[in-house]
Amino acid sequence: MTPDSLAIFVTLLLIAVLFHWLPLWRRASLWFGVTVAPDFRNTPQAQRILRQYRIEMWALSLVAWVLLWTGVRGETAWMFAAAPLLETIGAAAAFARGRNRTRPYAQHPVGTRAASLAAASEHLPGGPIAILVPYATLAAAAIFLHANWQRLPSRFPVHWGLGGAPDRWAERTWRGVDGPLLAGCLAIALLHVLGYMIVAASPRARMAETADWTARFRRANLRMIVALGWTLAALFAVLALNPYLSADGSLAVPIWLLVAPVLAVTAGFIWPIIRISQEPGSGSDGTPDECWKLGQIYYNPNDPALMVEKRFGVGYTINFGNRASWLLIGLLVLMALVPLLL
Amino acid sequence: MTNAAQIRIDLDSAAPVNRQIVDQLRTLLVDGVIVPDDALPSVRRLAIDLGVHFNTVADAYRTLAEEGWLEISHGRGVRVRQRQAPRPDRAALEETLASFRQRLRQLVAETRAQGVSPAVVARELASLVEVLKS
Numbered sequence: 274m275t276p277d278s279l280a281i282f283v284t285l286l287l288i289a290v291l292f293h294w295l296p297l298w299r300r301a302s303l304w305f306g307v308t309v310a311p312d313f314r315n316t317p318q319a320q321r322i323l324r325q326y327r328i329e330m331w332a333l334s335l336v337a338w339v340l341l342w343t344g345v346r347g348e349t350a351w352m353f354a355a356a357p358l359l360e361t362i363g364a365a366a367a368f369a370r371g372r373n374r375t376r377p378y379a380q381h382p383v384g385t386r387a388a389s390l391a392a393a394s395e396h397l398p399g400g401p402i403a404i405l406v407p408y409a410t411l412a413a414a415a416i417f418l419h420a421n422w423q424r425l426p427s428r429f430p431v432h433w434g435l436g437g438a439p440d441r442w443a444e445r446t447w448r449g450v451d452g453p454l455l456a457g458c459l460a461i462a463l464l465h466v467l468g469y470m471i472v473a474a475s476p477r478a479r480m481a482e483t484a485d486w487t488a489r490f491r492r493a494n495l496r497m498i499v500a501l502g503w504t505l506a507a508l509f510a511v512l513a514l515n516p517y518l519s520a521d522g523s524l525a526v527p528i529w530l531l532v533a534p535v536l537a538v539t540a541g542f543i544w545p546i547i548r549i550s551q552e553p554g555s556g557s558d559g560t561p562d563e564c565w566k567l568g569q570i571y572y573n574p575n576d577p578a579l580m581v582e583k584r585f586g587v588g589y590t591i592n593f594g595n596r597a598s599w600l601l602i603g604l605l606v607l608m609a610l611v612p613l614l615l
Numbered sequence: 616m617t618n619a620a621q622i623r624i625d626l627d628s629a630a631p632v633n634r635q636i637v638d639q640l641r642t643l644l645v646d647g648v649i650v651p652d653d654a655l656p657s658v659r660r661l662a663i664d665l666g667v668h669f670n671t672v673a674d675a676y677r678t679l680a681e682e683g684w685l686e687i688s689h690g691r692g693v694r695v696r697q698r699q700a701p702r703p704d705r706a707a708l709e710e711t712l713a714s715f716r717q718r719l720r721q722l723v724a725e726t727r728a729q730g731v732s733p734a735v736v737a738r739e740l741a742s743l744v745e746v747l748k749s
Contacts, residue, residue: 385623385624385625385626386623386624386625386626386665386666387621387622387623387624387665388621388622388656388661388664388665389620389621389664390620390621390622390643390649390655390656390661391620391621392656474663475663476663476664476665476666477664478664479664479665479666481621481623559666560666575668576666577659577662577663577666577667577668577669578663578666
């Protein structure tokens with residue numbers, strides 16, 4: 274088995290473990306995307322629904338592993354991509370079935386909504402400096418590379434397999450040298466756009482009883498976005514500097530040392546979000562159940578919010594019923610395409 | 616402005632949402648919970664937080680601006696104004712009081728129709744009188 278296929282196997286396992294726990298990382302009054310009584314999750318019915326979801330989810334993960342194994346043996350490249358896709362779609366389908374099983378226990382959410390008039394205006398944590406540092410890091414790397422232009426090799430690797438062997442090369446042109454920095458810049462900008470949308474266009478707290486919980490949940494999410502921006506800046510700066518640091522084209526920094534900080538920061542900042550989700554008294558999110566398609570896609574043209582808390586997964590999702598959501602999606606797709614077009 | 620400054624709306628209520636917002640904001644203004652020069656959330660912010668249409672909040676703010684409570688400007692957002700209490704003439708005062716009595720009777724009748732005893736209603740009115748006197 275090659276290091277690449279081994280990495281995909283490990284990734285599939287991690288995804289399966291994640292999906293195993295994901296339905297529990299929600300507000301107390303939400304169960305499989307349905308508004309229920311706060312103590313419903315402890316009832317035998319709720320546990321049975323969770324068990325059925327997990328059986329279906331693991332069964333489909335097993336099929337994904339078989340698919341991947343077949344692909345590895347037969348060197349069929351498309352199976353490498355199909356396996357994680359099948360696992361993800363399988364978990365989503367199992368969740369949707371869990372939602373259907375939960376529906377008979379749904380409770381009409383309390384119609385009372387509340388908004389504070391005194392709440393201070395919200396910003397991304399750390400203020401403008403925390404936002405600008407990642408871009409400044411990438412800019413500093415670019416200035417350094419251009420100042421040492423002649424010391425860069427005329428041809429150098431820009432992509433490596435998981436075994437550390439280079440598999441894509443670039444020439445010493447502005448595209449080749451600055452490409453990773455630009456890609457990093459766009460990835461960070463994408464994160465910041467999402468962060469700004471959460472601040473500006475998601476409800477701060479619709480239920481007065483859970484306002485404090487919601488505020489802490491929001492802060493934890495925004496902190497993760499800012500921290501990921503810094504981590505990505507460091508990662509892309511190191512990658513861009515590699516032609517200068519490594520004369521033979523190998524990775525100057527071991528690959529595990531590149532991947533580990535990203536995973537560590539993500540896990541370190543997701544953990545508080547999960548902890549907050551586990552707290553009692555978090556209530557419901559104030560969005561109507563009937564607007565959640567398959568329990569995961571929020572479509573509510575009557576809700577002016579552009580972003581709302583996810584009901585399956587960590588963080589926020591888009592309100593597809595808001596016309597501005599299509600502009601946001603277009604912008605995100607455009608930003609994701611730019612590195613490919615370069 | 617204190618943390619008590621909060622708007623609560625009931626989507627299941629028969630009263631329109633913009634009316635609920637107007638009534639509650641006016642109560643907060645009269646009670647002095649919101650005072651002149653306080654900034655209120657923008658139309659967009661309050662609509663997103665409450666999950667109601669922008670126009671609903673804009674209508675409510677406009678109504679209160681017409682009553683002289685709020686000042687809406689593009690640059691400064693929505694602010695509470697120093698409002699001079701109107702000095703109605705005798706006829707207008709009588710008309711206002713007649714309307715007040717009628718609405719109060721309707722409210723008492725509605726409350727009693729929901730099973731609240733006259734004694735409890737009287738106690739509530741008495742506590743309201745105490746608040747007004749203080």
